[in-house]
Amino acid sequence: MRKIIDAHMHLDQYSDLDIRRIITDLDRIQCTNVISVSSHLDSCRTNLALSQKFEQVKPAFGLHPEQELPSDTEIETLFSWIADQHKEMVAIGEVGLPYYLRSEMNNDARFPIEGYIEVLEQFIKYAKKWDKPIILHAIYDDAPIVCNLLEMHSIEKAHFHWFKGNTATTQRIMDNGYYISVTPDVLYETEIQTLVRQCPLEQMMVETDGPWQFKGKFDGQMTHPKMIHASVSMISQIKEVYLAETYRTLHNNTFEFYKLDK
Known part of the structure; x- marks a missing residue:
């Protein structure tokens, strides 16, 4: 059986x-589930509705960091909604820090990074309170900041989606027992292939981050969970692990991490 789970996608961003x-x-x-992460309150509501309509869809609720921070009132409304619905979600996510947004502004010293850190820490506290995994957008220089927060609050279940970072930070993530996930760019990005070599298969998942589109053999195609099969094959080759074992390990990792029931 070559079962897969898409550990991170934005199903709500696709057309009906x-x-x-x-x-x-x-x-x-043979995709048993998709973890559909949220970007804001309307996104959370849509993902909840999708999960109620389709049993394979498992929602995560959060606030994507690559956008302007909402007002304090809007953030409190979001937190209140998530508190009311937290039993319906499999995780907090997608949350993190705005690496790309800050980079576009040439790391302007006036960028309000402290506000993003405060919001992220509140999400981390909720993950701890409700005993839920947390799905993180935390790459390169932002990842150590996020690791500091996770460690401060004794978080045990963290998923760094589409992670990119230096060897030391990657090792820190692994030592903490956290997970990373790999997208179809593992087929052509040497940076991601190097990451796969470093990380134990037992702490890895696979995702599409759809509808984000990919290059190489997938250039111009709508991003679809079926692309994960090519990712699994490449991971199997890089890790020099039998393909059937690679499928089984990646599926079990995600199934158990998110406490999925089907």
């Missing part, structure tokens, strides 16, 4: 037609 196509395809491609 494409959502139906993806859901219809899941059994055929």
